[in-house]
Amino acid sequence: MDDVRIETIQDRVGQVVTLRGWLAARRSSGKIHFLQVRDGTGVIQCVMVRSQVSDDEFQAADHCPQESSVEVGGTVRADPRSPIGYEVDVTSFRVVHESEPYPITPKEHGTAFLMEHRHLWIRSRRQHAILRVRASLIKAIRDYFDSHGFLLVDTPILTPAACEGTTTLFELGYFGDRAFLTQSGQLYNEATAAAFGKVYCFGPTFRAEKSKTRRHLTEFWMVEPEMAFCDFEQNMAVAEDFLVSIVARVLDERRRELEVLERDTRPLEAVRKPFPRLHYEEAVRLLHENGSDLQSGDDFGGDDETILTRLFDRPIMVHRFPAAVKAFYMKRDPDDPRYALGVDVLAPEGYGEVIGGGQREDDLETLRAAIRAHGLPEEAFRWYVDLRRYGSFPHSGFGLGVERTLAWICGLPHVRETIPFPRMLEKIWP
Ligand code: 4AD
Ligand code: MG
Numbered sequence: 001m002d003d004v005r006i007e008t009i010q011d012r013v014g015q016v017v018t019l020r021g022w023l024a025a026r027r028s029s030g031k032i033h034f035l036q037v038r039d040g041t042g043v044i045q046c047v048m049v050r051s052q053v054s055d056d057e058f059q060a061a062d063h064c065p066q067e068s069s070v071e072v073g074g075t076v077r078a079d080p081r082s083p084i085g086y087e088v089d090v091t092s093f094r095v096v097h098e099s100e101p102y103p104i105t106p107k108e109h110g111t112a113f114l115m116e117h118r119h120l121w122i123r124s125r126r127q128h129a130i131l132r133v134r135a136s137l138i139k140a141i142r143d144y145f146d147s148h149g150f151l152l153v154d155t156p157i158l159t160p161a162a163c164e165g166t167t168t169l170f171e172l173g174y175f176g177d178r179a180f181l182t183q184s185g186q187l188y189n190e191a192t193a194a195a196f197g198k199v200y201c202f203g204p205t206f207r208a209e210k211s212k213t214r215r216h217l218t219e220f221w222m223v224e225p226e227m228a229f230c231d232f233e234q235n236m237a238v239a240e241d242f243l244v245s246i247v248a249r250v251l252d253e254r255r256r257e258l259e260v261l262e263r264d265t266r267p268l269e270a271v272r273k274p275f276p277r278l279h280y281e282e283a284v285r286l287l288h289e290n291g292s293d294l295q296s297g298d299d300f301g302g303d304d305e306t307i308l309t310r311l312f313d314r315p316i317m318v319h320r321f322p323a324a325v326k327a328f329y330m331k332r333d334p335d336d337p338r339y340a341l342g343v344d345v346l347a348p349e350g351y352g353e354v355i356g357g358g359q360r361e362d363d364l365e366t367l368r369a370a371i372r373a374h375g376l377p378e379e380a381f382r383w384y385v386d387l388r389r390y391g392s393f394p395h396s397g398f399g400l401g402v403e404r405t406l407a408w409i410c411g412l413p414h415v416r417e418t419i420p421f422p423r424m425l426e427k428i429w430p
Contacts, residue, residue, distance in 0.1 A: 004019060067120075141223050148198075275317050280318060329370070
């Protein structure tokens with residue numbers, strides 16, 4: 001198959017090519033049809049002049065409904081009026097399948113309608129752009145860790161225990177027993193870090209989030225690096241360097257898509273080191289000065305993150321949250337054990353948390369006490385506490401949520417458009 005793609009059509013100027021795709025739109029002026037053909041990599045205008053094709057072909061194009069699949073042959077020509085710089089002069093035309101009336105028309109549709117038609121909506125210009133940025137973001141993430149000495153080690157999806165709290169667990173039957181969908185690969189990463197030093201896992205994670213917000217999905221993708229002999233400060237430095245690197249890479253590779261999304265890229269260009277670092281209590285003070293009624297000692301809500309991030313022009317790192325509101329595995333700050341060595345990286349422009357991480361408790365008895373204090377079943381964590389018996393080691397890591405990061409990079413108001421088929425409370429269709 002001759003792989004002609006609209007994305008690289010500049011290599012074909014003057015050549016006769018065959019495009020296979022879908023008819024995105026059509027406009028006619030008597031003797032000429034202007035066909036907008038979409039092949040998955042872009043849209044190109046194909047100009048069909050009556051005298052250049054058979055009557056049947058000209059007729060077929062005249063009646064061809066939106067989203068019919070078509071095969072268009074013709075000569076590629078540079079055209080300065082074209083948004084992509086090229087057009088095709090049509091010499092042959094074949095309808096592969098004539099579409100039924102397409103539900104998504106150029107008129108405005110409500111979000112609920114579009115979400116019901118997500119399987120078709122992903123063909124649309126904006127959705128197409130977002131998902132292409134997503135692919136580049138994921139590639140940038142992988143390349144960062146692959147080129148910084150991390151080994152990709154996959155962690156399981158079916159698990160016997162909670163990692164991030166028991167209230168958001170999806171439970172399923174497991175041969176007469178029960179299992180849970182993973183909330184995070186972290187605990188397994190801690191085991192693989194002892195085997196390989198620097199590791200990362202990257203896969204879907206699941207949380208039974210019972211609230212409807214613009215930041216929560218029940219199935220989302222998370223990348224999680226874990227590093228042996230890495231302390232809290234070093235971990236923050238890696239998170240910072242990583243975030244700067246992936247944002248720059250996406251800006252570099254996906255300018256055109258960000259333009260389609262009308263994203264003002266200046267705030268993204270400002271994502272440089274160093275990120276401001278704020279102790280939890282400092283952040284609370286700032287929040288109070290700016291109208292939040294957060295109770296000191298509580299975890300931040302989405303609104304608090306929005307207020308806080310609007311005060312800075314780049315991502316910020318809030319560290320040392322009260323241990324009581326953080327996960328059982330976090331190491332306490334040796335200087336003030338009321339606080340945990342945890343960090344959240346909050347994206348600017350009101351986006352909020354995109355990374356959560358920290359240093360892990362590495363003392364056997366302290367960890368066992370924390371498991372008990374959180375009311376977790378000790379038996380389920382037996383393998384995990386083993387890591388503190390056989391060569392325990394200081395270690396840290398973090399997790400970055402792909403969808404929240406993408407919503408920020410693309411400037412979207414809601415995470416639902418950042419994943420091909422979003423899963424949320426009351427939403428598992430299509
Ligand atoms: O802060 P979280 O819960 O941290 C962890 O899961 C750690 N075990 C990670 C680690 O240290 N290895 O989640 C990490 C990130 C968040 O910052 C956010 O970007 C994303 O995962 N996230 C969600 N994204 C979409 N929908 C949800 N319901 C999310 N919950 C967390
Ligand atoms: Mg978090």
